[in-house]
Amino acid sequence: MSILLLDRRLEPQRIDEFADQGIPALDDSKVLPGPAVIVDAAAAPDSSGRTSQTRQITGVIASRPLACREQDGAWVEVDFEAADHWTQMTDELRRRLIDDTRATLDVKEFKQATNGASASLITNNWVYSGTPRVYRVAGRLRQFVAVLGELTRG
Numbered sequence: 001m002s003i004l005l006l007d008r009r010l011e012p013q014r015i016d017e018f019a020d021q022g023i024p025a026l027d028d029s030k031v032l033p034g035p036a037v038i039v040d041a042a043a044a045p046d047s048s049g050r051t052s053q054t055r056q057i058t059g060v061i062a063s064r065p066l067a068c069r070e071q072d073g074a075w076v077e078v079d080f081e082a083a084d085h086w087t088q089m090t091d092e093l094r095r096r097l098i099d100d101t102r103a104t105l106d107v108k109e110f111k112q113a114t115n116g117a118s119a120s121l122i123t124n125n126w127v128y129s130g131t132p133r134v135y136r137v138a139g140r141l142r143q144f145v146a147v148l149g150e151l152t153r154g
Contacts (some may be wrong), residue, residue: 005136005149006060007036035150036073039063059099062063062091063147082125082141089113101142104134 004012015038016061041063065078071108080088086094093113096103108135110126124139137145 001064002041003038004041004060004063005036005038007044008012008151009032010151011078012041012060012130020103034069034073035147037065037144037151038075039065061152062087062094065144070143070147071150076140076143078140078144079124080143082139084115085113085125085141086144088115097137098152099143101146101149102136104136107133107135110135 003015005015006012012081037060039060041060044137064083066083067075067077069075090112093105093109105113110128112125114123125141126135127138130134136142
């Protein structure tokens, strides 16, 4: 595992002790008060052809989320379902959600993000409305996306 912390410094920091101890392993004296995210970057997507800073940040953003922290907030662990959904999204969809946490997904995008789940899936990480159905992120997935949005907007 390659566990990384990304905070306002936008320079990913390795924190492999998180894999064994979880949130209690974090030394808050080394971490800015927020916003921040922790990801498992072991399977970051290929980012050839980008500058080193863009490649590094893009890879971290697309990595499997483990925890997040809002400004001056407590650390919140990202559940497996939310992490799975995040890693199954396209880069374009991730960017859209980071830019606007209230962005909607159509049924096709929802199925892609949830690995083909039923369009009527009941989950803590999605809400839907309307006909035809549109979906929005919710729960821990929304928290993670909102913190990433804060980080990328500076």
